[in-house]
Amino acid sequence: MSNEINETDIFSSNSSVLIRGTLLNGKRQDIFITEEGNIGEISESISGELKNEAEFIIDGSKTVASPGFVNTHTHAAMTLLRGYADDMHLQEWLSEKIWPLEAHLCGEDVYWGTKLACIEMIKSGTVAFNDMYFFMDEAAKAVDECGMKAVLSHGFIDFGSEEKRESEIKATEKLFSDVKKMNNQKIRAAVGPHAPYTVAPEGLSWCSEYAKENDSLLHIHLSETETEVKDCVNQHGMKPAKLLDKCGCLSENTVAAHCCWLDDEECALLGKRGVSVSHNPVSNMKLAVNRAMPYQQLIDAGANVTLGTDGCSSNNNLDILEEMKTAAILQKFFWNSDTLLPAHEAIKMTTESGAKALGFGTGKIETGAPADIVLLKTNISCMTPLYNPESNIVYACGSNAVDTVLCSGRVLMYDGNIPGEEEVYQKAAETAFNLVNRKENADN
Amino acid sequence: MSNEINETDIFSSNSSVLIRGTLLNGKRQDIFITEEGNIGEISESISGELKNEAEFIIDGSKTVASPGFVNTHTHAAMTLLRGYADDMHLQEWLSEKIWPLEAHLCGEDVYWGTKLACIEMIKSGTVAFNDMYFFMDEAAKAVDECGMKAVLSHGFIDFGSEEKRESEIKATEKLFSDVKKMNNQKIRAAVGPHAPYTVAPEGLSWCSEYAKENDSLLHIHLSETETEVKDCVNQHGMKPAKLLDKCGCLSENTVAAHCCWLDDEECALLGKRGVSVSHNPVSNMKLAVNRAMPYQQLIDAGANVTLGTDGCSSNNNLDILEEMKTAAILQKFFWNSDTLLPAHEAIKMTTESGAKALGFGTGKIETGAPADIVLLKTNISCMTPLYNPESNIVYACGSNAVDTVLCSGRVLMYDGNIPGEEEVYQKAAETAFNLVNRKENADN
Known part of the structure; x- marks a missing residue:
C-alpha cells in the first residue's frame, strides 16, 4: 500500500496526510491535510479520492487532537x-x-x-x-x-x-x-x-x-x-x-x-x-x-x-x-x-x-487553516478516564502524552520520535561543555 | 548468556540484578542488588563472582540514579x-x-x-x-x-x-x-x-x-x-x-x-x-x-x-x-x-x-538498604546539558525521563514499560464509565 507509514519518509517535507478517527471537539473525525500543508477536509469518514490521494495515513484512533x-x-x-x-x-x-x-x-x-x-x-x-x-x-x-x-x-x-x-x-x-x-x-x-x-x-x-x-x-x-x-x-x-x-x-x-x-x-x-x-x-x-x-x-x-x-x-x-x-x-x-x-x-x-x-493563522483545527495539529495519546494514564480531554491536557498530562505533531502539514514528530534527536542531545551537551570550558579558561 | 534482559522475566518477583555504570552522586557506579532486594554492593566496577551471580544486568550508562x-x-x-x-x-x-x-x-x-x-x-x-x-x-x-x-x-x-x-x-x-x-x-x-x-x-x-x-x-x-x-x-x-x-x-x-x-x-x-x-x-x-x-x-x-x-x-x-x-x-x-x-x-x-x-528505610542508595532505585534517562532533552542532575530532576524533567524503577529490588518498570499497563488503562476507563452511569441512573 502506498500510504503505509514509512518512518523515514513521513518526516520528509510536505506530503498529503490523512489522520483517521482522532477525537476532535468530542467527536471521532478524519482530517485530510493537503500537500500544501493546509487542512483540506474534516469529516466523520473520509473515503474515496481523498483517501487514495493521501500519501500517509496516520491512525488517530487512540488520540485526541488539539491545535498546535x-x-x-x-x-x-x-x-x-x-x-x-x-x-x-x-x-x-x-x-x-x-x-x-x-x-x-x-x-x-x-x-x-x-x-x-x-x-x-x-x-x-x-x-x-x-x-x-x-x-x-x-x-x-x-x-x-x-x-x-x-x-x-x-x-x-x-x-x-x-x-x-x-x-x-x-x-x-x-x-x-x-x-x-x-x-x-x-x-x-x-x-x-x-x-x-x-x-x-x-x-x-x-x-x-x-x-x-x-x-x-x-x-x-x-x-x-x-x-x-x-x-x-x-x-x-x-x-x-x-x-x-x-x-x-x-x-x-x-x-x-x-x-x-x-x-x-x-x-x-x-x-x-x-x-x-x-x-x-x-x-x-x-x-x-x-x-x-x-x-x-x-x-x-x-x-x-x-x-x-x-x-x-x-x-x-x-x-x-x-x-x-x-x-x-x-x-x-x-x-x-x-x-x-x-x-x-x-x-x-x-x-x-x-x-x-x-500572526500564524487562527490556532484552530478548521478547513482551510494551516495544519498545525497535535495528537495526544489516549491510552495513557493522564488521559484515563476521558471525561474531559481539555481538563486532562491542562491538568493531568505531561509531554509523554504527545504522540504526533504537525506544523503546516509537515510531520515534525511521529509516534514520539523526532528524526535526529539523539545527535542533537549529544551535540548540545558537547557545546555546553565547551562553552563552560571557554569561560573557565578565560577566567584563569 | 544467563543475564541478558528478557523483558518478561525481569519483572517476575525478586532476582539479583546488576546495574552497570549509572551516574550516582556524580560518579559512574555499578550497583549490585541481592535476591532479597537489598543493595549488596556499590562500586566503580563490579566484576567476578557478583557479576556472574546477577540474573539480570541493566545497562545504566545512559542514566542517573536517584533513590526511589x-x-x-x-x-x-x-x-x-x-x-x-x-x-x-x-x-x-x-x-x-x-x-x-x-x-x-x-x-x-x-x-x-x-x-x-x-x-x-x-x-x-x-x-x-x-x-x-x-x-x-x-x-x-x-x-x-x-x-x-x-x-x-x-x-x-x-x-x-x-x-x-x-x-x-x-x-x-x-x-x-x-x-x-x-x-x-x-x-x-x-x-x-x-x-x-x-x-x-x-x-x-x-x-x-x-x-x-x-x-x-x-x-x-x-x-x-x-x-x-x-x-x-x-x-x-x-x-x-x-x-x-x-x-x-x-x-x-x-x-x-x-x-x-x-x-x-x-x-x-x-x-x-x-x-x-x-x-x-x-x-x-x-x-x-x-x-x-x-x-x-x-x-x-x-x-x-x-x-x-x-x-x-x-x-x-x-x-x-x-x-x-x-x-x-x-x-x-x-x-x-x-x-x-x-x-x-x-x-x-x-x-x-x-x-x-x-518507615520505609533511609531513602538513600547505600549498601544494605532496600533497593528502591529510579534510573532516569540522560539522553533526553531535560537532562541536556548535565551540569547538575538534581537541578534537572527537580526543575526540568517530567516522567518521560524515568526509565527504570526498582522497589526493594523488584523491577516495577524497565525501559519505560510496566507489565499489563494497557489492560489497566482500559479497565480503569470502563470502571469510571460504569461508576458515572450508576450515579446517573440513580439520579433519574
Missing part, C-alpha cells in the same frame, strides 16, 4: 544554560553566573542550543514560538531545519549608550535581512527591545518605528519585578507601560512578556492598544517575582493573553503543557479564586491567542 | 475522578460533584482506580505512598499486585455521630486485620482520621490510641484552608494543631497533609512532636487555598517535611516529579525568597524525608 501549541516568550538557546545555576539571589545569579557565561556564547552555541530547544518544544506539542536572543541568524538556521514556525528577534539592549544603540540597530537590521533571504514563510524577524530598564527611550522609539516600517512584531519584557517598576517611576516619572506607550511600543503587533506588576490603569492601556501579553508563570515563580500577572484584569481590558515558558535558565524547560497547568493553578492560588483560568481558557491562551499574537 | 520517590499523601483511587469536575467553587465542587459520585463507589472501582494510580506513580519514579480512602482491602490487593510499598488508611469520618464513629472504628479494625493477613512487608495499615473538622475529639482520641497500640502511622489532613482554622477556633477555642495535640494525634508516627495555614506556634508544636508534614503544592494551588505551607518555619522547628500529590480530583495526576518542581517554585514565589527550597532539598523531601515518614 504556541509559546510566545522564549530565549531558546538558553537550553545550554539549563541547570548551570539555580536557587540563587536574582542579582548574583545574573551577574555572577548567567551574564559571565553568556559573554562567551558564539554562533555555534546558539545553533545547537536552539536545535535542542526546538526538539524540546515539539515534544510538548509546540508548533510556533517567539524568541529573543543573540546570534539570531544561527537560531533561524536551526528553526528552519526543525520545521517549526518562529518569530525571531535580536535582544536589543543599549543601556542608554548611543554607541551600543548603533550596534544593536545594525544587529536588528542584519537579522531582518538574513531572515528575508531564507525565504521561509514560517520564520519571521521581529524587533526585540529587551525591556524599558535596559533600553533608553531613544532606543525604544527606534524599535517601534522600525517595527512599523517592516510590519513586524515588537517583543519586549515588561514589569517582571516590582523593583523595575519602582526604578522606572523614579527615573522617568511614569510606570513602564506608560513609558512604552509614549515611545510608540504598544500596539497590536506588540508581545509583552511577564507583565506581573501591571496596575489596573496599565492593564486598561494594554487592552486599549490591543497588545498581546505573554504569561510566564513558571519563570515568575522560580525567580520569586511575588505577584502573578493580573490575568482577569487583562482579559477584561481586551488584551490578548497568551502563554510562554521564558528561557531554560529560569524554568528550566520549554514544556508548554507544564506551563498551561502552572498558569491555571497559579492564577487560582494567587488571586484566590478557584474558578479563575479554567482549562478551556488555558488551551485558548496556548492556541488561538498565541497564534493571533504571532 | 515517596508520595506521602494520596487518595489513589480518585484517579477514576480525574477531570470529572474542575474549575468550580470548592463547596459546590465537593457537594454537587465529588461526594455524590463517591457515594456510588464500590470495591471494584477502588481496585482499578488504585491499579491505575500505582502505574501512574511508578511512571514518575515513585516506589512508596501513603494512601487514605475507602474499600481499602481492594486498594491493598491492587498495591500488592503492583509491587509498590504503601501505608493504607481508611478515611475515618464521624461528623460527631457516635453511630458513624462505631462503623468507622470497625472499618479501621478490619483494614488492620486484612493487611495483617496479606503478610506483605511492603504494605502497612494506618489509622486515617480525615481531619479535625470531620472527626470529633472522641474519634480523634480513639484513632491516636489505636495507632499507638498498633505502632502504626496516623494520617490526617491539617489546616488546608483558612476557613477550617477559623471554624476550629470558633468551635473548640483553639487552633487545629493544638486540638490534635490535645487528642494525642501529634507524634513521630503522624503524617499531617497540607498544613498551609499553620501559624508559627503550631509549626513549633509539630516540630517538637516530630510530626511529618506532607506538602501538597499542586492541590493547594488548584483549590486556591491562598497560602503556601510554611516550609522554612517547619524545617526550622524540626518537623519532617515531605511531599505528596493529593488525589487526582484536585491535582489531576500523581506525578511526583511535577510536584517537586511545583513545591520548589511555589515556596520561592509565595514566601518571596529566590533561594528557598533549592533542588537538593526538594529531592530530600521526596526521598529521605518521605521514607522516614512512612
